[in-house]
Amino acid sequence: MSFRPVLGLALGAMAVLHGCAAAPRAPATALAEAGIKATGTFSAEVREMEAQLSGAEVGEAFVATLRRCSNASIKCREVPESEAVKSEREKLADVVGLRARALDALGAAYAALQTEAAYDQGADLSGAAGDAVKAANAFAAEAAKLDNGATPSAVPATIASLADFGFGLLGEQLQRKRILAASRQIAQATLLIRNGMVDEAASFGRLSRFLIGERTAARMTLMKSGFLARDDVMKEVAQQLNLNLTPPGNVSDAAYEMALQASLRELSRQEVVAAQDRYQAGIAALGALLQSHAALEKGKAFSIADVDRFLTRLDATLADAPPPPPPPSGQ
């Protein structure tokens, strides 16, 4: 994962509306920019999980075969991932992909809002907002289908409604205003996606743990077989301790390997916590966006600093995350 610099353009920007009579272009632009950033960052996180789920079989086959063939007492043969597991991983990746597609459609709606508000150019605002709602509903429907057939568009009672974010009734006057009407539609899609994400947070957490655990197990096998240099793992340990460590010559091989193994497990645990934190930051960013939408409708002053604060958290943990090991190519 590469470090993405936090966009500071709108950081702390205070957008103030002066009544509802004029089209609220400046605050809508700020809100749209925040929406583009939030959906883009969150979508990247979800797509990363989709990619890891759908593309694990090459590394799996290498490591499983290496493990088997390292034991001279048993017959060496290729150990590909079973078709059943492969198929199930792909199905799960498709479900995860729906979340990413919903976020991307929402990002497109924010981009249309930005074009309309910032440049006074006619964008297909209602089309983009409609697409976002459609994608959000597809995501919600999938989640509901898995949830024993609950009504697809129904938001569970325990989950937030627009009113929870300060929205009032949608009056006729509001519907006549193109930007505000689109803002409300986009907010509905944002709410659906946010609620779906909240509902699936536990599942995302488990899948993160599963995927990171798979990677760690593979790294351990590769380290024991000599394909992954112990020094590389040692560097990560030293980085965490903020020290320059040099393995002494008299440390036993077994002790060194066991210590590195324990460190790998701990690094893996930290990675899981960081992934869950990023997910929560993404949800919080969507919630902050909803509050901004409500303020926009009411003509109240709002700041998108909250959205940026959550995105900063997301970016910071992405920057901290250790890169995945390179695939064992050429073997």
Next chain:
Amino acid sequence: MESSAEDRLALLLRLYETARDRQDSDMAEATSDEQADAIENNLDALKLNYLQAERARLEANGAAVEAAYQAARAAADDVDRAYRRGGALADRIRAVAGAVTAASSLLAKAAALA
């Protein structure tokens, strides 16, 4: 207290992780193709169970589901005990195979409506 879908999913993930994190040492100890195949097949089955459960959710309730959950918990404890005691590989393979059976039963019962 009745188990939740989250409890069941967490248990299935734990069962898989326990076997996965010991596969290096188990495979290194294997003395026959049968043992090696059993280690691989057990791991594959536990992984499949977890992935299917994650997609299907495990939200069905009832006495049969609860009994399957308790049986899977007991099987998980058996596996932990077998590894903690450092028993023979054959015993550990048997314990993991028991966990596979229990996990499959839990999945079949709790995902019945999905």
